[in-house]
Amino acid sequence: MNTEKKFKLFACCIPVKGSRRSTICDVQRSEYQFIPNILYEILTELKDKSISSIKAHYNNEHDNIIDEYFSFLLNNEYGFLCDNPDSFPDIDLTWKVPATITNVLIDVDASSQHDYHSIFQQLEELGCKAIQLRFYTQHSLNEVSDILTHIQNTRIKSIEIVIPYKPEFTIESLTIFSRKHPHISNVIIHSSPKEEFDHDNYNHIFYFIETPVDATTHCGQISGNHFRTDISLFTEAQSYNTCLNRKISVDQKGNIKNCPSFPNNYGNITDTSFKDALKHPDFKKLWSINKDQIHVCKDCEFRYICTDCRAYVDDPKDIYSKPLKCGYNPYSGEWEAWAENPLKQKAIEYYQLSVPITSNK
Amino acid sequence: MILILSSSELNISVEHVADWLDFYQADYKRILGDDFFSGSQTIAYQLDEEEEYQTPNLDLKQVSSIWFRGFIRHRTYIKNTTDDLQTSNSNLSELSGRIAKALHKNTNLFFKSLKDKPQLPNLQALKTDKMDMLTKAKKVGLRIPKTLVTNNKQKLLEFYEACDQKLITKSLYECVYFFEEDRAFSFKTHLLSKEDILNFEDCFFPSLFQGYVEKEYELRIFYLDGELYSMAIFSQLDEQTQVDFRRYNDEKPNRTVPYQLPDEEAQKICDLMQMLNLSTGSIDMIKTKDDQFVFLEVNPNGQFGMTSFPCNYHLEQKVAQHLIQATQS
């Protein structure tokens, strides 16, 4: 290693400091790597110094460790040695999309009377490309098909379906169904007798899960499995809420909400257009609550790859408090089962959550 | 109205620019070269008419700017002609060559009818070939690789020595992909060994050869209207991609990061694009280990998504804004 050179992180490998440890978020290869906070300091505050001056900065007392750090970073292609780090500017982290609404969540049960044609027409005008349809009661594939015919000839690009199990749901029937509706990205069958995972040859993914899905138990879970290290989430997380930004939801009764789990609504689809609901001064308020403003999360090394939840939070009276269903403690660097945390019991009671026994680690 | 010309193949950049045009509520229409063969566009070219070229389902007067992203793949219409034709292979290839020529004449008529409208890139400038680009690049002061087009083994052997025994060959025309059901193949850049050359016939198909430029990293630069958006590609970390970064490694994709080109080189690129009369294009360059910048080629229709996405440049938005502005001026 030529220690007169400077070490430059590839711009897509972005260091994020946490209270106890830090991460390098590799938004190109969709991975993150833990690093000690001292290395974070080297990679940020001392980034313009050559390796030998970094060693001198620590009075040459830790040369071996510093060498180890840099060999690790070089071997794993997190960066390279150079003389001209200024030729490699950082990625501009501005998040932009050509859409007023980027994602929509539509809840359906046996009593729902949604006018799907009007819903999808309006979404098209708002530039929305991603749709999640969440069924709480049993519906046949034919019924779902009828709903999806209203999506044909729109520019909607991805549809996720969450639906309770019926014996007619087999990989074969789902494959035929998804070929009819090419925009389907995945189908999640909940309340299934067994857990299963499969996909067809056209990139449609089918999950069978045993846990039943309803808004209160299903939504807002935070775990390592939900982290997504990619540039669109990472940039969005800089300035916006990673769950609610540019989201619109319709609950079973047709009420327009930020998220079906919130009690308040902005009118009903029978008498209010999405455009009008969006005009309400409060509708977009939650969109810009980013992780840097949320207690605890702001000290967490996962904050730009993590999703969020504002519907269930540690302190229901403080909209800036941490997601209730997160068991991570950035001050200790440890995960625990959130539902067992004595400090969260009050909030669990407040939301009247029936906590599933597998309250995730 | 903005007119987007493209071929029927899926083109992600077109999709994304269209999303932005929708967002800005711009008026646009997309037509495919294939439309002229499928019957959805009618052509009427009559010399005694006042308006010479007519496309009855498309009012050319409404067109205020044009974005060109390709037009047609020959296989679309050649297939109909040759499918049930009983003839020798050599006749067949002569025939497809001729049909391709006739088609070009036809497309040119159409392009001519658009010649007074703002175009991105200029439709006439698209004809520039690799040798022409390299010559002009040299004129504006850019470094280029040692280059030879030949059909002769002896000449090639001499050139091989002159290039310190490191030689590549690549397509003189564009790179294209061919898809079969289970695989795809394409024209790529190949490193040639002396053995390869010794196995050649004395006289072979006239081909392009260049001295291999030892690189520290590659540069892909998107040019739009005087602005440069550069990206460095670290293909050297990986043996699989050392000669040509298009030989992707999916597991560990090459590092692709924003790059700041020195002002002097940036100016030369701008000069070159002006000389080529190109308002947009993707430029390939190499940064050598001894800090030289070597120009390889300009692709007026290069995919810019591969630069835009990793560097977060939002080029699709910039192209959309450019098209809208052209409409207003």
Ligand code: SF4
């Ligand atoms: S503390 Fe906040 S940012 Fe960290 S994992 Fe939990 S919810 Fe995500």
